[in-house]
Amino acid sequence: MRNQREQASQLPRDGAATETRALHGVSEVAALLAFKNSLTIPPGAADFFAKWDAAGVASSPCNFTGVTCNSSGSVTAIRVEVLGVAAASVPFDVLCGSLPALATLSLPSNALAGGIDGVGGCTGLEELNLAFNSFSGVVPDLSPLTKLQKLNVSQNSFTGGFPWDALPSMPDLTVLAAGDNGFFTQTDTFPAEITKLTNLTVLYLSAANIGGVIPPGIGNLVKLSNLQLSDNRLTGEIPPEITKLTNLLQLELYNNSLRGDLPTGFGKLAKLQLFDASMNMLTGTLSELRSLTQLISLQLFYNNLTGEVPPELGDFKELVNLSLYSNNLTGELPQNLGSWAEFNFIDVSTNALSGTIPPYMCKRGTMTKLLVLENNFSGQIPATYATCTTLQRFRVSKNSMSGDVPEGLWALPNADIIDLEGNHFTGGIGDGIGKAGSLNSLYLARNRFSGAIPPSIGNASNLEILDISSNELSGEIPASMGSLANLGSVNIAGNGISGEIPVSLGMCSSLNTVNFAGNKLAGTIPSELGSLPRLNSLDVSGNDLSGAVPASLAGLKLSYLNLSDNRLVGPVPEPLAIPAYGESFHGNPRLCATNGVDFLRRCSPEAGGHSASTARTIVTCLLAGLAVVFAALGAAMYITKRRRAEAEATVGRGSGKLFAKKGSWDLKSFRVLAFDEHEVIDGVRDENLIGSGGSGDVYRVKLGSGAVVAVKHITRAGASAASTAPSAAMLRSPSVARRTASVRCREFDSEVGTLSSIRHVNVVKLLCSITSEDGAASLLVYEHLPNGSLYERLHGAEGCKLGGLGWPERYDIAVGSARGLEYLHHGCDRPILHRDVKSSNILLDETFKPRIADFGLAKILNSATPDSTPGVVAGTLGYMAPEYAYTWKVTEKSDVFSFGVVLLELVTGRTAIMAEYGQSRDIVDWVARRLDSRDKVIALLDAKIGEEWAKEEAVRVLRVAVLCTSRTPSMRPSMRTVVQMLEAAAIGREFGHVASVKGKVIP
Template identity: 40%
Template sequence: MKHQRLKSLYLVVALLFLGRLSLTSSLHSDGAILLRAKNDQLDDPNGLLGDWVETSHNAPCNWTGITCDPQNDAVVSIDLASVGISGVFPAGFCRIPTLRNLTLSDNNLNGTLSSESISLCSRLHLLNLSFNFLHGELPAFTWEFVNLSVLDLARNNFSGEIPVSFGRFPGLQVLSLFGNSLSASIPEYLTNLTELTRFELAYNPFKPGPLPSTIGKLTKLENLWLPNSNLNGDIPDSIGNLIALKNLDLSTNSLSGKIPDTISGLKSVVQIELYDNQLTGELPDTFTNLTSLLRFDASQNNLTGKLPKSLAGLPLESLNLNDNSLEGEIPEILSSNPALTQLKLFNNSFSGTLPVNLGRNSNLEDFDVSGNEFEGPLPPNLCYRKKLQNLIIFKNRFSGTIPASYGDCDTLTYVRIFNNELSGKVPARFWSFPGLGFIELKNNRFEGTIPPSISGARDLTSLLVSGNNFSGEFPSEICGLQELVVIDISRNGFTGELPSCLTNLKKLQKLDLQENKFAGGIPSSVSSWTDLTELNLSNNNLAGKIPTELGDLPVLTYLDLSRNLLSGEIPAELTKLKLNKFNISDNKLEGKVPPGFNQEFLISSLMGNPNLCSSDLKPLPQCPKPKPASIYLIGILAALAILLLGSLIWYWVVKTRKLHPFGSKSKRSWNTTTFQRIGFNEEDVLASLMEDNLIGAGGSGRVYRVKLKSGQTVAVKRLWGGNCQLESEAVFLSEVETLGRIRHGNIVKLLFSCVGEDFRVLVYEYMENGSLGDVLHGEKGVLLDWPKRFAVAVGAAQGLAYLHHDCVPAIVHRDVKSNNILLDEEFRPRVADFGLAKTLHKEGDRDVMSRVAGSCGYIAPEYAYTLKVTEKSDVYSFGVVLLELVTGKRPNDESFGENKDMVKWVTEAALSSPEQGSGDSGSSYDVLGQLIDPRMNLSTRDYEEIEKVLNVALLCTSAFPINRPSMRRVVELLKEQYPLARPK
C-alpha cells in the first residue's frame, strides 16, 4: 500500500512537470513567432521593441505591447500603436492561435494587404491598421472571420472597391474605412452588418451613388459618418429605423430630394449634419420626438418653406439653416428655448419681425440672420444673458434704433448691421466694448457723433460706418486703437480737421474718408503707414499741398485726392508709387505734370486743375519754355560739370580699389536692380559682408545683418556660388522674379539685387525680431502671448493668400515654415525666403518645380508619392505653423513620441475630444489643455479663439489635398468671430 501511494505521488509530480514543460514550450513558441515576424517583416528604428528578448523573465508577456491571459499566460493581444514601426503587414503575428486583438495603428506600415496574408488572422476579434501607409485594393476576407467585431483600416491609401466579403462579418460592430482612396460606390451589401454601431466611410472619392436604401437594417447603429463620400439621390425613408443613432453626418455630398418625414424615428439622435448638399422641398414637421437633438445643421441646400414649429420647439443648442430658400416668419416658440446658443439663418427669404423675447431665455452667443427680409425693430433681449458675441443682421429691412440694452452687451466682439433702415443715435457704450474687434454699421440712417469713448475698444481692427448721417469731428481718441486695419467713414457729414495722429496707426491698410466735410491739410508724417494700400480723401474741403511723403508709402496702390482745395505742384515723388487707382482731379494744383504722370490714360485724373500744364499731354495747356541762358553761363556750367565728373571718376577708382569683398578686380563688374526707394548703394552693402555680420546660413546662401552709415539696417542674402552656381542661379532668378513685383504688407520687401560674375546678392528689409521659429521656440528669449500669435497667424495667412490668389501667375512658396515667417519690431509677420518659391509654370518647367520639396515636418504627405508641389502643399505647411502657434512645440518635438509628428499628435488628441453637440465644454477644454502651450496665460475667450485656430489647422493638414481649404478661405475662417465646427 505504501509503495502504491508513492507510485501515485510520482505520477502526479510527473504530470505536473510535463504540464509545466508543455506550457513553457507554448510560451517559447509564442515568443518565437513574435520575434520571427518582427525580424522578418518589421523595422523598429526607434528601438521601442528592444525588450523583445526571448530569454527575459516571463517572456513574452512582459514585452512591450503584449498582453497575455492571466490564467494560462497565452498571448491574446498585441498593441503596437504609435511606436514608429515600419515595414509590411506582419501577418506572422496571427500564427499565435490564442491571439484575439491586433492593433498596429499610427505607424509607418506600407505595402499592400493581400487576401493571403490576412487569411492567417481569421481568429481575430479586433484588427486596427488605421493611420498607416498601406495601399492597393482591400483584401477579401474568408468566411472564417466569424468573431471579428472591430475592423479599422482608416487613413491609409486603399483604393478600388469594397469587397463583397466585407458584408459577411456576422458580429462586426465597427467598420471604419474613412480617409482612403476608395473609388467604387458604397455597396448595398454593407447593410447586412446588422450588429454595426459605427459605420465610418467618410472622405473617400467614391463613385457617385446613393446612400443604400436598406440602411435602416442597421438598427444598432450609433454613428453614421459619411461626409465627403460623393453621395447623391434621396435620403432613403429607412433612415428612420436607426433608433439607436446618435450622430448622423451626411454633409458635403450631393444628396437631393426632400428630408424624409421618417427622420422623426431617430429618437436617440444628438446631432444631424446635412449641410452642403442639394436637398430640396420643405423641412418636415415631424421633429417632435427628437428630444435628444442638440445640433441640427441643414445649411447650404435648396430647402424651401417655413421653419417648422416642431423644429423650433426643440431644446437645440445650435440651429443652422443658412444658405437655403426658406421663408415666412420665425415661430415665437424659438424664443422659449433655454439651450439655444447658436442661431444661423442667414441667406434665406425669412420675413416679418423677429420674436421680441429672442435671447431672453437662453445664453445666445452667435446670432446671424443676415441676407433675409426681416423688418421692424431689433429684439431688445438678444443680449439679455450677457453672452452674445456675434451680432450679424446685415441686408435686411430692420428699422428703428439700436436698443439701449445693446449698450450693455460688453461681450460683443463682432458686429455687422449694414444695409438696413436703422436710424437715430448709436448707444454711446456700443462703441467701447473692450473685446470688440469688428464693427460695420454702413448704409443706414444713423446720426450723431462717434464718441471719444471708442478708445475703450482696444481690439478693434475694422471701423466701417460709411453711408450714414454721422457728424461732428472725428475723435482723436481713435488714434489709440493700434490694431486698426480698416477705417471707412465715407459718405457722412464729419467736419473739422483730420486728426494728425492718424499716422500713428501702424497697421492701417485702408483709410477711406471720402464725401465728408473735412478741412485743413493732409497729415505729412506718414512714414508709419507701411501697410497702407488704399487712401481715399476725395470730396472734402482739404487744402494745402500734397505731402511728398506719400510717395514713400511702400505698398500704396490706391490714391484718390480728387475734389478738394489742394494747391501747389504735384510731387514728383508720387511717381514712385505702383498705383492701380490715381485721381487728383478738381483741385487747385499748378505747375508741370511730372513725367511719370504724362500718360493719356491718366488725363481724367488730372483734369479740373486749371493751372496744370504739360509739354505733350492734351488737352492740358503747354508749359512755357525756359528762357535761353547766356553763353557765358553755359560755359561756367560746362566747366563745373567737367570738374565734377573728373572728381567722381577719381573717387570711384580710389573707392573701388579699397573694396575687395568679392575679389581684387579694380573695375566694377556687377549689375544692380532696385525695387524700392533706398538711401544707399551696393558698395555700402558689399563692404559689410563679413563674418562679424553673419546671422545665419540656409540651403541657398548666407544671411548678414548690415547696419549702414545712414543708420538703416538691412538683411543681405548672398547666394552660394562655386559648384552650386547653376542651382543658385535658378534660385536667384526665382527670387528676383517673384519678389521684385510683390507689394503686400505681409510679404518681406526685397530692396534691390546685385549680381556679379561670381556672386549674387539680395537685400531685404531687416526684421528686428527675427523669425517666428526663433521667437516661438525660445531662442529669442521672448514669450509671445496668444493675441500676438493670433495676429501672426492672420497676417501670415494673408501673405500666402496674396501669393496664391492675387499674383498672376499664382506663386507657390514651397517652404512655408515658422523660420520663414519674419517678425518686425511690433511682431507683425512677413512671409519670407522665396529661395524655394516658384511661379506655377507650364508643364515644361516641371524640372524647376521638383528640385526642393520643403522642410522636414512641414511637407504634405502626398509629396511622398506624387513628387508634386501645389498651393495645397503650402496650405498643409501653414497648418503645421498654426499648430506650432497653438502648442509652442516644434513640428518634430521629441515629446510626441517616437516617429510621430505634430499633425499625428494633435489629430489623435482632437479625435479623442467630445463630439460636437455633446455640450461637454469642460471636456473640450481638457483636450485643449493638453495641446496648448502651457507658458501662455489664457482667458475663456482665448480658449475659444484657440479652438477655432486648431480646427482651421486640422482642415489645412487634411491628408487629402482636395479637403484642404484655399488660403483665401483660411483667411476668412481665421477672421470669423466664432468657433468653427470641429473637423471630424
C-alpha cells in the same frame, strides 16, 4: 520562427497547458513586433512603444501599452490611436493570422497607408476603426466579419465601391462610418442594405458619393442617435419616415440637392441637438422646429426657406449656434434668443428680417460673432453688446438701424471687424476706438456720423481697412493716423473734414488706397505721400488744396489718380502729365504741363528780358509767313483728297481699311500706352474683323511693337461715307441709321464711363477711346484676349476643334466670372448693372481666365431713376430675366438670372436657345423639367465632363444655376452669395482659390 521554437524548448515544463500558452504568447509577441516594425514612430510616440520589445522569454504582449488580453493571456484588443505613426503598409494578414482572439483593432488618426486586404481574416473582430488615415485601394469583402459591431473606415482614400452587400452578414452592427472617402465609386441609389441594420446607433456616410433619394426605409433605424449624410448627391425630399427616428441627437444633411419642406411631424425629434441641412433647396417655413427644445446648433443657410423664425426659439435653453443666412425669412427675431445658454454665434444675414436685434445673446459673455447684415433690422444697437468682450465680428451693415452707437462697442478688445455700413447711425466715433487692439476692419460708410475722427484711432495698431465715407464728419484728420503701420485702405470721402493732410501719413508704409475726395481739406498735398511704396490709388478731388503737385508722386505706380477740383498751381510733373491721367487734373485752372499734352495748358516760360522778347517776335513773324504758304498748299491737297475719297466711296472700300480718310482724332487714355491713335486706325480693316455684336464690330489689331489689341468700332450719328462704312440697313433707311447711331452713341458713352473706372482681374481692361473729329466714329481699344469668348469655346466649331473645355477650366471660368460680376454689384461706389451677361460677353485670356466684357448696355444703378426706357431692349434673348417682359426694369437680380444661364451652358454644354427645347422655351425651361430624379440630373451634364469628381462638382454648380434662374427675383441669391456657393462647390479637391465652408459663417 526558428528562434521562437528554440526559446520555447527552453521553457520550464510545468505541464502541457503552460507550454501551449507560452508558445502562443511568443507568436503573438512576434506579430505585434512585426506591426511595430512596419511603423515610422515620431518622437512624441516613443514612450507609447517603450514596452513593445522581446526582452526575454518573460515578455508578454499583455504588458504592451495599448494592448489588452483576456484571462488566458491572448490579445483581444489593439489600440494605437491619435499618435501620428506612419506606415507604407500595415501587416494585417500577420495580425489577423496570429491573434485569433482579436476583437478590437483601433488605429484611428495616424498616417497609415496602403491597402487593407488582410483585415478580412480577423473573423473575431467586433470593432474595426481605421478612420483618419491614408489607406487606399478597394475596401475588401468584409462579410467574414460576422461579429462586427463597430465599423469605421471614414476619412481615407479608398477607391472603388464600398461592399454594401456585405452588410447583411453583420446584424449586430451599431456603428457604420464610411464617410469622407470621396473617391468611392458613385452610387446612384441609396444602399438598401443599410435600412436592414436595425441595431445602428451611428450612421456616418457624409462625402461617400451616394446619390438618389433617402428611402422611406430609413425609418426602420429607430435606434439611430447620429445620422450624417452630408456632402453627397442626394435628391428629392426629406422622407416623412425620418420622423420615426425619435432618438436622434444629430442630423447632418448639408450640401445635397434636397428640396421641399421639412416633413410634417419633424418636431417629434424632440431629442435633436444638432441639425444641419444647409446648402440644399429646401422650401417652406421653420414652424416644425418650434418644439425642438434641445437644439444646440441649428444650421439651415443657403436654402429657400420663408416665413418667420419661430418665437419659441427664444425659449430654447441649449441653443448656442444659429445660421440661417441666405434664405427668404421675414418677421422679427425672438427677443430672448440666445439668452439662456453660452451662446456662440448668430448669422441670419441676407434675409428680409425686421424689428430690433435681440439684446441678450451675449448674456453669458461667450458670444463671438453677430452677423445680421443685409436685412431690414431697425432700432438701436442694444447697449448689452458694448460689454460683450468676446465678440470677434459685429456686422449689422445694410439695414435700417439708427441712433448712437454704444460707447463700449468701439473699444471691444477682441473684435476684428466692426461693420455698421449703410444704416442711419448718428453720434460720433467713440474715443474708445484706440482700445480696440484686435480691430482689423472698420466699416462706417453711408451713415450720419458726425464730429471729429478721434485722435485715439492711432492706437488701433492692427487696423488695416478704414471706411468712414459718406457721413457728416468734421474736424481734421488726426496726425496719429500715421502710426497705423498696417493701414492699407483709408476712405473718408464725402464728409466735411477740413485742415491739412497730415504729413505723418507718409509713415503708413502699407497704404495702397487713399480716398479723401469731397471734403474741405486745405493746404498742400504732402510730398511724403510719394514715399509710400505700395500706394496704388490716390483721390483727393473736390477739396480746397493748393500749392504744387508734389514731384514725389511721379515715382508712384498709380492705377488711379484724381486731384481734380482743387486750387493746385504750377507744372504737373512730366511722368504724371500723360493721357492715362487725362481727367485727373480737371478743375485746377492754374495747373500746366511742360510736355504739350492737350488736357493741360502749356506752362509759360519765365520772362527772359529784351532779347527773349525780340526772339519771340521774330519767331512769330516766321510762323505767320509759313502759315500762309501752308494754307495755300493745304487747300490744293484738300481738293485732291476729297475727289479721291469720293471715288473710293463709289467703288467700295478699296484697300480694305474701314476709314478711308485720316482726320483729327481725340484719344483718351485710361492706362499707360505704348502706341498712338494712328496705329489703331490703320489696323481697323476688313481682314482683321473678328466679331460683330449689337454694340459694334470688333477687330484684332496688331501694333508695331508686336502687341495685339481688340478694337470695337461704334458708329455715331452724323457719320459720312468718307469717314465710316455704314451698314446696308443704314444705307437703305436713313431713319434706321439715325436711330441705330443714336443708340450706339449711348452705348459708347456708357461703356467708356463704366469701364474707365473699373480695376478688376475679371473685368476686361479698357486701354483708351478714340473719337473722330466730327464725332461720327468712335473706337474702344481693349486688351486682346487670345482664347476668344466662352460661347466660341463651348459651342463654336473652332472650340470643338481645339478640344473644348475640361471641367477644371469651366469651373474656374464660373468662379472668375462670378467674381467679376460680384465686384460690379458690390465692390463699386454704386452697383453697376451689366444688363447683357451672356457667354459671348465672357472673354478668355491665354490661361482661360475669364473677363466680363461688352458694357455697351451697362448702367450705374440709381434708385431715384429706375431703368424704364421703353422700346430699348436691354439684353439678349435666352438670357433675359422673365420679369423684364412685364416691368421693363433691370435690377441686379436680372444680371444674376443671366449669369445663371451661363452656368447652365457650362454644365450642360448646350446653348441658351435650341430648337429642341420647344417653341418659346429656352435652356432654363429645359433644365427645370429634368430635376425630378438623380438619373435625369446626371443626364443633363455635358458628356465631356467624364470624371466622377467633376460630375459631383458640376451637379453642385447646376444647383447654383437653378437658384440663379428662379422665376422670382427675390428668390435669386446675390452675386456675393453666388461666389460663395461656387467656391463651396469644389470641396474635396485642391483648388488654390477655394476655401472650406465647414465653418459655416460668412466673412
